[in-house]
Structure formats: C-alpha cells, structure tokens
Amino acid sequence: MALLELQDLSLHYHTGRGVISAVNQLSLALDAGESLGLVGESGSGKSSIAHAILRLLPAYAQIRQGRIYFAGRNLLDLTEPQMREVRWRQIAMVFQAAMNTLNPMYTVGAQVVETILTHEPNMSSKAARARVEELYALVGLPCTLLRRYPHEYSGGMKQRACIALALACNPQLIIADEPTTALDVIMQARILGELESIRKERGMSVIYISHDMAMMAQVAERIGVMYAGVLVEYGCTIDLLAAPAHPYTAGLLAAVPSMADDVTQLQEIPGEPVDLYAPPAGCRFYPRCSRATAQCKEQAPPLLPCRRNRDGEHKAACWHLL
Amino acid sequence: MLRYLGHRLLQILVLLFVFITLTYFILQAMPGDFTSIYASNPQMTPEMIANLQARFGLNESVWVQYVRFLRNIVTGDLGVSFSEYPRPVWDIIKERLPRTFVLFFSANIISFYIGFWLGKWSAWYKGRAADKVLVTGSISLITAFYPLVAFMALWVFSYHLGWLPLNNFVDPILWSNAPLSSMQVFGYIIYAAVVTTALLILVSLLLRKKGVAGAKSRWIPPIVLGLALLSAVALFQRSGLLIYVFDILYHLLLPLFVLTFIRIGSSLLLTRDAVLAVTQEDYVLAARARGLAPAVIRNRYLARNAIHPVVTSLALSLGESFSGGVVTETLFSWPGIGLTLLRASLGGDYPLAVGAFIITGIFLLLGHVAADIATACLDPRLRDSIGR
Ligand SMILES: Nc1ncnc2c1ncn2[C@@H]1O[C@H](COP(=O)(O)OP(=O)(O)OP(=O)(O)O)[C@@H](O)[C@H]1O
C-alpha cells in the first residue's frame, strides 16, 4: 500500500478577484522510502499541494473534492488535534521561504528542542538537546550555532537548520519545497546529497518540489510534472527524461541547459502562463501547445499510461502523446 | 550599552535645555505676573506691588531673569513657590508627584496587561462574535468623551450606590488626628508596593533560571505575592496605620478604575493589530506545520512577536504618567502634579509651574529612553544594536 495517496484532489482559492483553480483533479501515489519530484513552473500549484497535505491552507482555500490518504487514513477527515499529531511526527516539511520560517525571538536550538518535546513529551530536555546536536552534525552545522538567533544565520545556514528541523522527529515523509533555492550550486549538490543519503538510511519518503528539472534528475526516483494545477506527466525519472511523453515536459527539458544536446538549441516554451481565474475548459496547456487540435480545446485529457510504456507507470495527460 | 546610554543621556540633556527654555519663555509671554492677582485689590497700592515685584526680581529684564533661572536649575534649586510662599517648589513637587505617578503608573500597567491579554484573544478569534464585541467596545472606549465617563462613574459608584468616595486624596476628618501626614503614609505604601514587585520579579527570574517546569511552579509567584501583601498589612496594623492606608487606597480606587478602563481600548486594539500582522508571517505557518500546541503558537509566536509596539507604547505612557492628566486630576480632585501645574500656570506661579514642567519633562524623556531600551532588550535582532 502506498504511504501517501492523493485521489482526485481539487483545490481552489477564493480571493477578492475571484476563484483560483490552483489544483485540478490530481491523483498521485508515493510508496514508503521513495523520493518523488514535483516539477512545474511558478504558480503551477506545487506548494498548494504540500500545504494541502499538511492541512495548512488558509481559510479561504477550499478543497472541493478528493482525498489525501496517509498511512491508510484520510487526512482531510482528521480533527485538528489529530492532525497536530500527524504534523512533524509523521510528515515534516522544509518550507520554500526557509529564510522566514524560524521565530526571530528565540534561538534556533530552542525551537528545535521545542518541536521535539512537543511530540515526545516524556523525553528529558537534555536528551532532546543531544538529539539536536546530532542533527546539526548531520547537516554540517557547528553546534555553537544552536545558541544563535535566526538573524545571525546566513541563508544557507538557515536552510540547513530547516532540514535539521524537518528530521527532528524522524518523520516518515518529508516535503522539501525548494529546499536549496538560497544556496549556490556546490552547496545545493552537497545538501541534496546529504538529504538523499539520510533518506536511504532511514527509509523515509521525500517529496522534492522545484521548478529545476536538472536538480530533480539528480535526486528524485520518480517525477511528476505539473502544469497550471494539473499533473500532466508522471513516471520514473529515467523514462521521463529519456522519452518525455507530454509536449510540456519536452518543452521543460529543452529549456534546461544541461539536458539540451546543444546550448544553442535551448528553447523557451512560447506563450503566456494560464490565467487560473478562468482556466481553459479542455487541456490547460493547449493555448501554448504546438500540437493542439480542436479536441484539446474542448476535452481535458485524462492521465493515462503511455504507449511506449515499460512498467505501466509512465503516464501522461495528452491527446497527442509524443 | 554604556556608550549607548551616554549618547542617549546627552541627547536628553540637549532636549531638556530646549524644553526648559521654551517653557520659560512661553510662561513669560503670558500676560501679567503673580502680582496681578492683587491688582484689583484696593488695599494694595501700586507701590506695594512694585515692592513685591522688586523682591522677587520681577522688574529686571527677561534675560537676566532667564540666566539666573538657568543657573538655579543647574544647581538643583527650583526656587520658592509664589502662591504657597515660602514653600520650596521641590517640596511641593515631592508631595504631588508620587500621587500622580502611582495613579497613572498603576492604571497604565493594569490596562496594558488586560489590553494585551484581550487583544491577543481578540486576534486569535478574529471575526468571531467575541472579537467583534471586544473591538466595538474598544472603539467606544477610545471615542468616548472621557470627562463624561468619569462623571458617570462618580455618579454611579459614589453618588448613587455610595460605595466609593466622591473623590479626593484622603478623608480630612479621618486624618485630623493621624499620627503621620498623608504624604508619609503614602510613601510607605509606595515602599511596600516596590518591595513586593521587586520580590515578585526576583522570584520569577529565579524560577526561569532554574528552569523549573510547568504546573507546580505556576503557583509560586501568586503565593509570594499573597505572603508579601499579608506581611505588609500586618506591619501597617502593628504601627496603627492600617486605616489610613486603606483610606488612601479607598480614594485611589475610582480614578484608578476609570483610568484603567478607558485605556484598555487602545492597548487592546494595538495588540490585536500587531498580532494580526504577525499571523501573516511564515514562521507562524511553519510553527503550525510542526504541530505545536495552539497555546504555544498564541503566546510564544504571535504575542511574543507582537509585543514590540505594545511595549513601546506602554513605556511612552509610563513616561507620561508623571505629568498626569489635568482632566483626570480635576475631575477626581486628585491633588497631583497635573492639578498643581494647572493652578500654578493659571495663577502666575512661575517657579512652581516651570519646576513641575521640568520634572515631568525629564520623566517623559526618560520614558522614551526606557521604551528604546525595553524594545531592544525584547528583540534579539535589536539587542546587538545597543551592545550586550
Ligand atoms: N494563499 C493564497 N491565496 C491566493 N492564491 C494563492 C495562494 N497560494 C497560492 N495561490 C495561487 O495558487 C496558484 C498556485 O500557487 P502555488 O504557490 O501552489 O504555486 P507553486 O507551484 O508553489 O509556485 P512557486 O514555484 O512559485 O512556488 C498560484 O496561481 C497562486 O497565485
């Protein structure tokens, strides 16, 4: 059984200007110990999914339909106190805005200890502190930083501290939303490498969220490609990179310098991003797609296994698969 | 820290000089001097008035008076009151200032405490009925015409119900054969309050330092407070001062209540706004994601980060509490510094008016420094800016 399973999830934000369809009929499964990458351009709904899983959406967000199963329970049915036990104990998160996810009034060490003691109230604060020191060693931060306040950390240090924080309660799943945006390339590779080895060692699952296909190729075992709130392609990283089935995925790959055969061939996907206040009725990508036909305009394509499929896992939502 | 304090002190001295000069000349610019109250008295001949003016140096040029005045202040001599001649100004201020201070200081502390607490909950339950009631109430309090509220309180509690005195500082009949003056007894009350507060702070600090956890230690500060109050009562009882102490406190009650009540509104709204602003911060979302308890998020995340503007505002109003409110003190016939200032200014008693102005001005400026230091101490990001 999958550890996490999203079934038919649709999510809307009711804003002053209208209703945003941020996630549309999305289904996705993740096994224990697996790493999944969610890729997509800015505004495609990646963070919205992460927040929906942890039930952190604002009051004006509405989940119109769908279920989020985690370890057999539908998280959407849990009460708030039940949800508090799932949070961090079972599902932890590295936030996209790592800069601002720490309380400026307390030392970082105190915040990690606070988190551990919340979920393991019987632990002595001494033991908790020892655990925090281990975590800091794990992410390569000196323990002296524990007594420092968040504003005394550099961006990269904060990001590492946030990763240590995510590991604090030994969760089964970590959602890492752009975990390395504040870092230079070398540091990014190092942190991701560390996170991956921790994942394998502990048998955790990780969902990586990024718009960076190249980074995903390094870490994710499977990749889900999002476009305008829709999962347009899903598959094993190797298959997906070798033979993208959806025109959008192909476009994304062509836009990555290291993946295009030749830098001169580097292409941008033409057209404007979708207006999520009034998304197209059919395929959301059709206005920018070179292969679009009348059918694309009217009918939304379902996510179906591709023809050239090896294991039946590679799926794409397109009427005209590549 | 020391350098910062020195810098601020210098700033205060400069401001104080400007302030004193302005005060002096504004008062000088007012028509007449204290001898003009005798002008309509047919028994006072112009020669006698001129004589008086000469005696107080009022016939010399303004500049000569000003320089002499500055010199006196620097040497700590605020002069002698005209209207209560020959009482020294400092003596009068020493008597009146504590009355004002105790009233306004307590009112500020209590109202900010309640306002902060209510504001926190109001923001937490934003949009619900309780929040709406609190916000509407606060706005009514802020916009209410204060003298009217005070009159209504006097009418209800003192006149109609007869629970409280139609105010004043003390009951003169009771005090006619008191062993000590009201000023002395009041001094003892302040002394007891200061000792109790210091004790409480000390105990809380000790508890925090020892890291004594949760439920049990929660009862220690209240117990200490109870014991301190009991021993104060016992001490006053033994010295036979208890009824006089109670008389003063009894007279303090109504103005304290009204002032506190009327000020809750602004601190509540201030806190609520600050907390709501913090609610938008990423670290609050992150705290929820970590599964922290609602009480922890409310206190350690929301309220703690919202405290900055509230403490600034509190420190400023504490500084102001030395100048008191002319309105309050008039309404409740509370013989504090505000009433003194009003009477002195109207009666042409320059030494007293200027002395009162200067003293209250000093405290106002100190309040500003206290506000800066308090906020800096409370915020680790600012702590470095004043040095550790
Ligand atoms: N709190 C919110 N209120 C209103 N609209 C929101 C909110 N959060 C997200 N949205 C909208 O929902 C859509 C998806 O946003 P989301 O943050 O999930 O995108 P994302 O894929 O994480 O983008 P990025 O890569 O820039 O982080 C966007 O159109 C965004 O404008």
Ligand SMILES: [Mg+2]
């Ligand atoms: Mg995002």
